[in-house]
Amino acid sequence: MSGIYIHVPFCKQACSYCDFYFVTRPQQKGNYVEALIQEIQSKKGSVFTQEAVNTLYFGGGTPSLLEASEVSRIMDALASTFKLRTEEVTFELNPDDVTAEYLADLKKVGVNRVSMGVQSFDANLLQFMNRTHTAEEALRCMHLLKDSGIDVYSVDLIYGNPGQTVEMLEADLEQLKQFDPPHISAYSLTIEPNTRLGKQVALGRLLPQEDEQVEKHFELVEKALSEMGIHRYEVSNFGKKGSEARHNSNYWEHENYLGLGPGAHSFWWDTDGRSAKRWSNEADLKKYLEQDFKTRPVDGEEMNLKELAEERIMLGLRTIKGVQLEELIVHYEYSLSEAQSQYLERMQKEGKAVLGKNIRLTSKGLRIADAITLDLLTVK
CATH class of the missing domain: 3.20.20.70 (Aldolase class I)
Incomplete structure (x- = not known):
């Protein structure tokens, strides 16, 4: 963990x-x-x-x-x-x-x-x-x-x-x-x-x-x-x-973590590595103090590999290291589409991205990282 x-x-x-x-x-x-x-x-x-x-x-x-x-x-x-x-x-x-x-x-x-x-x-x-x-x-x-x-x-x-x-x-x-x-x-x-x-x-x-x-x-x-x-x-x-x-x-590299305390968030991979769960404690101190933790079920959002891959890209592109293409293929069974590759090549020409074994953003690209990620994940 x-x-x-x-x-x-x-x-x-x-x-x-x-x-x-x-x-x-x-x-x-x-x-x-x-x-x-x-x-x-x-x-x-x-x-x-x-x-x-x-x-x-x-x-x-x-x-x-x-x-x-x-x-x-x-x-x-x-x-x-x-x-x-x-x-x-x-x-x-x-x-x-x-x-x-x-x-x-x-x-x-x-x-x-x-x-x-x-x-x-x-x-x-x-x-x-x-x-x-x-x-x-x-x-x-x-x-x-x-x-x-x-x-x-x-x-x-x-x-x-x-x-x-x-x-x-x-x-x-x-x-x-x-x-x-x-x-x-x-x-x-x-x-x-x-x-x-x-x-x-x-x-x-x-x-x-x-x-x-x-x-x-x-x-x-x-x-x-x-x-x-x-x-x-x-x-x-x-x-x-x-x-x-x-x-x-x-967090950015999608490792397991456990959140404790009211309002804390957790993320945990299933044992088969093909899905994960994200959940949070209710943000309410009064209810937290009254909680029977032994009987509380872990309810949360089940995420499939495609959803996890897209989140990994979003998190990774906020970092200087970026995201490894091989990691996306091996761990998430996710490959870039032709449209996504063309979009990234355009970002590289504009000085906003660097392509190779990793996809990563330049300083210019990091200023608009969220916008680039949204475009990358929705491009047709």
Whole structure:
């Protein structure tokens, strides 16, 4: 098994852009930990415990709202249930939760990679995003991370915000340069319908950033990070050699993974390798706390080889490695049609794709990866 994802649903407040499942009821943390441990233990003797677990990922929500002692209890439950062979244990945190002692405690329980949600060092942008931390807290946390002794840390950055200028983004990138982080996740702001930003756009109170400006931001991020020796390996992820996120890479490569906690998603291949199932826990903390995990059936979406092949192409074309043609034939029994081959040849002539044993997109192509994938899978 490639990994286990644990969803920690607690947040102090709602970020204006976020559509992940979260609650602002921290008084339920203790009950959540008890329920999570029960869910973990319910997997004993199941198919999910027959494969070694290579990566763990604590996401959210805000995992850093958990006490270190609570994280330790969760880790103990995982170790007593699964075959842990963890090369990477990632823990998401917010700058306003971090102390040197907390980082040291995380390291003691096995965390060797942390992902910090900075998003920006600009006070106005942080307020616009409704983040709980200040720029000063983010800078303080960067110093703590650099001195923590944790193997790898990653910093989240959001660009393409309404009103964000190229100069504002340059200032954020210059701040990051001072710390020389090993990994950066840089996301173009996506405005989802059910978020605060989505509602403001629907009411006409907010105008999204112009596409041309977002493209300038994309180019600036790639150029600036490349100059720091931090190279793109997926549309939104940049890392120094050896610092790439193994857990996320396994998502893109269609490895088995198990999601635990309310709202967590899972993906699992059937034993014959000809189909797979994708499912998720209900995004409802109250129901999660009342759940009898031993009797809960695993209901989900059954995916056939054609559906899996198309998803593999979609995931793979977001990465620098792309997708191997042989892999599609051998593992998915999927061959490109004449129309698809001709479309890719056109993309190559336009400087958006490179064809060979792999199909992969260039930097120019990665900017519109989703559009290229849609065209490729629907071309007649």
